[in-house]
Amino acid sequence: MGAKNVCLMTDKNLSQLPPVQMVMDSLVKNGINFKVYDNVRVEPTDRSFMEAIEFVKRGAFDAYVAVGGGSTMDTCKAANLYASSPHSDFLDYVNAPIGKGKPVSVPLKPLIAVPTTSGTGSETTGVAIFDYEHLKVKTGIASRAIKPTLGLIDPMHTLHMPDQVVANSGFDVLCHALESYTALPYHMRSPCPSNPITRPAYQGSNPISDIWAVHALRIVAKYLKRAVRNPDDLEARSNMHLASAFAGIGFGNAGVHLCHGMSYPISGLVKTYKAKDYNVDHPLVPHGLSVVLTSPAVFTFTAQMSPERHLETAEILGADTRTARIPDAGPILADTLRKFLFDLDVDDGLAAIGYSRADIPALVKGTLPQERVTKLAPRPQSEEDLSDLFEASMKLY
């Protein structure tokens, strides 16, 4: 790539760990100048994005290496974008309706993404997600232009992950696969954009993304529990690391829908919950947890639009569907998911992470601006539907 001045982006925890050391050694060995930015926030915000952007604008870098989870890769994508488009206002590229959703036409610098968690698939996608603090909701930037140039998917980097991080990031893979496989089919999305450059990054489910979704789901079914329970199970952790990238290729192309759309206020409105195994100084609902807690309710709601696909995924996750009836597809998948989560000691619904019925209006309000993904749900939702879905997710077992 001819890089001479590299920005190595990571977070404070990882900056002390072998994956970052390995990259620094390689840069030193190859005589390439670099600066480290290790101030990435886990579950980043517009403010933390902007700090990173200011740093890289001053550095005049010609390439980026992001070492970390989705938070780090997403921060690095945003930094690369705004450093390459220095006169843009921050909201210019942020998804509408919160931002202006402008298409990206400036050339970006090469970005090498080195994932150290197995969930986000961010190394394969053109999406960067953050908390917009002013509105207390998650939103993001979505453009093919910010997709990393290269992803280095090295399973050795996953061996340091605590078990809850493995579980929660694995739930993200699970939902990427389930949501992209059940998303509105690409030929039913409307209106048709007037020009290819205004096509959204998320196209709806299609024959290419389906392959990745189903394959990733098979790996989750086979390996996620093993990867959580035994940090030395290299086979399981390697496969989950690939599954994260595979599901990323699928959903990065097809999109996700309600679990993700509803997850953004669930993490954005967090009160005091602090997840075990996450070394952060602020309340935090990990992304994968915020996504998976609504999954039984969501797939009960969407099953009528593609019951065969819902049954097929239930079967992959271990359900015996030989005598299943089509109208039961939703409850069968929901029960399969509940059992899967119970086996992994997941918190018993939104109530267990600090929400009550009184929070539902705010959770619904935080979901409404997530049109980019909620519009990809196979079934349209009213505010009442969303309210029912949050209520059904208060308790799982």
Add this chain to the structure above:
Amino acid sequence: MGAKNVCLMTDKNLSQLPPVQMVMDSLVKNGINFKVYDNVRVEPTDRSFMEAIEFVKRGAFDAYVAVGGGSTMDTCKAANLYASSPHSDFLDYVNAPIGKGKPVSVPLKPLIAVPTTSGTGSETTGVAIFDYEHLKVKTGIASRAIKPTLGLIDPMHTLHMPDQVVANSGFDVLCHALESYTALPYHMRSPCPSNPITRPAYQGSNPISDIWAVHALRIVAKYLKRAVRNPDDLEARSNMHLASAFAGIGFGNAGVHLCHGMSYPISGLVKTYKAKDYNVDHPLVPHGLSVVLTSPAVFTFTAQMSPERHLETAEILGADTRTARIPDAGPILADTLRKFLFDLDVDDGLAAIGYSRADIPALVKGTLPQERVTKLAPRPQSEEDLSDLFEASMKLY
């Protein structure tokens, strides 16, 4: 793409058919100048490539549209390459040891590939194959740089295909899938190239290509016979058209091995055989047929290197493998393939297309230069092994 002067490349048969008419109508409607080159040879040669190259050099085109099968797409790739590198000698980019195998560093023009057969997957690959007349062998050009910019995989274009063209092109998909899935694993390929630019286009089997190979094979197992037998079965022909692209993504990345390596002299040394349904003025063994006739022998030979994969593919193709023993993997897959070919009335081996034992030394000699692919076989082959494989392929049933 900003194109103002387009080369539309096709063959004489297709130039009278709807897929070409549709492209011309679109170019006219959009006010884009274009010239048609319809002199593509089915199973192209160095001479036919050179004619196309001379044509496009004179035309100073800024974009290409190739409408046809592998022959047309491959000719267009070569034309685009040499027009973009006008001072290169033809052999510069041809695979070693026949050519010099130089890496491509010039920028090419955009190429839109519109496949009208369902086999080659050429719309997804950086490979262009031709008969080198002087040596009577097939060889090619392989570089990521010649991969089409865009493939338009429209199943309506497959409805005009005669049944033998559907069958033979489907066999190409079958062998792309089987060979790439059983190819030497990427981490066992050696020696390691000194620089990424000299990495071959074919990397060996890997977790990404495996997904495409297995998925394409499942589609072949389900739809090929239907697509051959009923030209109006749009579901079957649509799925085979996708399978062709899917297998292309797989083998374009992993590579193929012995069926393809041995097929080049089988078609290059053709005597008088003229395949039914091919409207050409010269003897011709269609590529897919030349590939599939050796498949029972080849997979019997390779099975010991990955018997589980050989059994898995036999099962996908319909074999009952519940009580199968590992050492029988090769014969089981071979028998499954024989039954599959017999059901589709395929010629009974190399003898049925005009070869005898006396031709075997020449067939072996024509295979030896195909190192680019034969080296990807999971098991190394001596000249005697190749001779045995040709002999075992003389008669199938």
